[in-house]
Amino acid sequence: MQNWAGNLEYSSTDIRRPRSVEELAEVVAGASRVKALGSRHSFNRVGDTSGVHVLLDGLPQEIELDSEARTVRVSGGVSYGELCRRLDRAGVAIHNLASLPHISVAGAIQTGTHGSGVNNPSLAGAVERIDLVRPSGEQVSLSAADGDQFLGSVVGLGALGIVTGLELSVRQSFHMRQRVLENLPWDSALENFGALVSSAYSVSLFTDYAGDVIDQVWLKALDSEPALAGLFGATAATEARHPLPGMSAETCTPQLDEPGPWLDRLPHFRHEFTPSNGEELQSEFILPLEQAPAALQAVRTLAAKVAPLLFVSEIRTGAADEFWLSPFYRQQSVALHFTWKPLQAEVEAVLPELEDLLRPFGARPHWGKLFTPASHDWEALYPRFGDFRSLAAAHDPEGKFRNDLLDSILGVPAASAR
Ligand SMILES: Cc1cc2nc3c(=O)[nH]c(=O)nc-3n(C[C@H](O)[C@H](O)[C@H](O)COP(=O)(O)OP(=O)(O)OC[C@H]3O[C@@H](n4cnc5c(N)ncnc54)[C@H](O)[C@@H]3O)c2cc1C
Incomplete structure (x- = not known):
């Protein structure tokens, strides 16, 4: 597999x-x-x-809405695509989505998956309850009332149990418009970064770090937000765009300010379009929002090495949350995402240099993407890292849910048979 x-x-x-x-x-x-x-x-x-x-996916795929409590209960195998269609039919929505709706709700939340928006927490931000199967087969259900157990488990890297269900908060369905701006001068982006990324509900910048301009700015605006014909020197595209220059926008969600429901605007790609496999690799580093201009300037100095390996890089933002291993733990953040060409050896060769460059800014790698475990001081990056390690050791002393990558991050559990 x-x-x-x-x-x-x-x-x-x-x-x-x-x-x-x-x-x-x-x-x-x-x-x-x-x-x-x-x-x-x-x-x-x-x-x-x-x-x-x-x-x-063999378990009953339940999606049960509680309209009064404004929550939805989702089984462990359900994808965001399935969930969103069901929620939309019922007139409710989730606060944000990743770029692709095909990912599973449980898997996405366990790795801290996110969308964009300075005030939008990651997908974990919607979790009100999590149901887990522990190593002994015991079933537990945790909510905010369980304090640390809950805060440690929601972004849990699969190390605390198998997630069989989640309860997520929902809100009234909303409409959005999407507009792409082009050719944003780097200088004005860096000078006005806070205002730029706050100019709509969700903002993404697409660049390869080479040259003097950021190719595209994707604005996903609520009905209540103004339409922006230009911004800090960028001008509105007159045709729909794909994040990769020159690619057909057929697979992308509608743009040019065409109003539509949240689930068809928040992701960049249409649900009915299934992206082909094996054509890209990804890395992402998340760091405090106020560090963004200096960190982006630093990455630009590596453009000659990074750009040839990139399809494109996306710059996003996210609100702070309280989950111990969330890359957004207690900090409003900027996320520097890299969509690499499928050249793993070359990407792995440049990653340590990129990680060295981003270390002074407190960059936390995305748990589901490519990074170099030895390049990161986990205790320094995550204030509750030691507590997470203790929680994992207490619930899984023999390391049933561990693998080499998790051991290299968390250490080998004392009672592990290996
Ligand atoms: C094309 C593409 C676009 C992407 N876009 C984004 C994006 O916009 N934003 C973003 O942040 N990330 C993005 N990602 C990364 C992706 O969201 C994460 O890698 C996420 O973990 C994928 O979910 P999954 O269900 O495929 O998880 P898997 O890869 O199947 O598993 C990930 C982790 O979750 C654990 N896990 C899965 N299910 C369970 C369960 N039921 N119980 C316990 N543990 C479980 C696994 O053991 C593993 O540790 C993207 C990835 C791709 C390929």
């Missing part, structure tokens, strides 16, 4: 598709190593195991 990008083959020796949570709990209890996989859109081995992989 491979991941979506096809850059890695999982090491599991057994793949199971339990038909009920009880059956899943039995599989987990009986395995010495086990891990869940969602839609396999991660680019690294965070979801790998040398034992049993459980796929949750």
Whole structure:
């Protein structure tokens, strides 16, 4: 079994598709190593195991809306695409979405997946309750009332249990318009960065860091926000655009200010379009928003090495949250995302240099993308890192949910059989 990008083959020796949570709990209890996989859109081995992989698409795929409480209960195997269609039919919405709707809700939230918007928390920000199966097969359900247990588990890298269900907060459905601006001079972007990324509900910048201009600015605006014909020297595109210059915009969500529902504007790509596999790699580094101009300027100094490996880089933002291993933990952030060409060796060769460059800005790597584990001081990056490690050791002392990547980050559990 491979991941979506096809850059890695999982090491599991057994793949199971339990038909009920009880059956899943039995599989987990009986395995010495086990891990869940969602839609396999991660680019690294965070979801790998040398034992049993459980796929949750055989479980009843429940999406139950509680209109009064403004929450939705979602089973572990459901994707955002499925969830959003159902929510929209009921007249409700989620606050934000990633660029692609095909990812699983549980897998996305476990790695801190996010969209953009200075006031929009990551997808984990909607979680009100999380249901987990522990290594013994015990089923637990945690909410904010459980304090640290909850705050440590929501962005949990799959290290604290198999997520069988989540309760997410929803809001009234909303309409948006999307507009692309072009050729934003780097100098004015850096000078006005805060105002630029606050100019609409969700703002994304697309660049390869070479040259004097940022190619595209994607503005996703609410009905209540003004239409911006230009901004800091950028001008409105007169045709729909793909983030990659020269590519057809057919696969992209509607632009040119055409109003439409949140679920067809927040992602960059249409739900009905399934991106082909194996054509790209990704890395992303998340750091405090106020550091953005200096960090971006630093990356520009590496443009000669980075640009030839890039399809494109996307610059996004996100609001702070309270989840211990969330890259947005307690800081309003900017996220520097890199969509690489499928040249893993070359990308892995340049990553340490990029990570060295971003270290002084407190950059936290995206847990589901390519990074160099040894390049990061996890304790310094995450104030509650030690607490997360203790939580994982307490709930999984034998390291049933561990793999080499998690061990290299969290350390090998004391009672691990390996
Ligand atoms: C084309 C593309 C676009 C992307 N766009 C974005 C984006 O806009 N923003 C962003 O932040 N990221 C983005 N990503 C990254 C992606 O969101 C993350 O890698 C996310 O984890 C993928 O979810 P998944 O279901 O595929 O998880 P998987 O890769 O299947 O698993 C990821 C982790 O979650 C764990 N996991 C999965 N399901 C469960 C479960 N039920 N219980 C416990 N643990 C579980 C796995 O064990 C593993 O540790 C993108 C990736 C791709 C390929």
